[in-house]
Amino acid sequence: xxxxxxxxxxxxxxxxxxxxxxxxxxxxxxxxxxxxxxxxxxxxxxxxxxxxxxxxxxxx
Ligand SMILES: [Zn+2]
Numbered sequence: 196x197x198x199x200x201x202x203x204x205x206x207x208x209x210x211x212x213x214x215x216x217x218x219x220x221x222x223x224x225x226x227x228x229x230x231x232x233x234x235x236x237x238x239x240x241x242x243x244x245x246x247x248x249x250x251x252x253x254x255x
C-alpha cells in the first residue's frame with residue numbers, strides 16, 4: 196500500500212511537520228488536526244482550504 200505524506204512547507208508554511216498515513220482521508224484528518232492545534236487554522240471550515248491541503252498530499 197502506498198504511503199502518503201503531507202508537509203506544511205509545501206504549502207508555503209514555515210513548519211517542519213511531516214504527516215504520513217496510508218490513505219488520503221487519514222492524512223487529511225491528521226493535517227486538519229495539526230493545522231488547528233499548531234497553526235490555529237481550521238482547514239475543515241473552508242472547502243477551498245481543505246481542497247488545497249488535499250492537493251499537497253503526495254506519495255512517498
Ligand atoms: Zn504545520
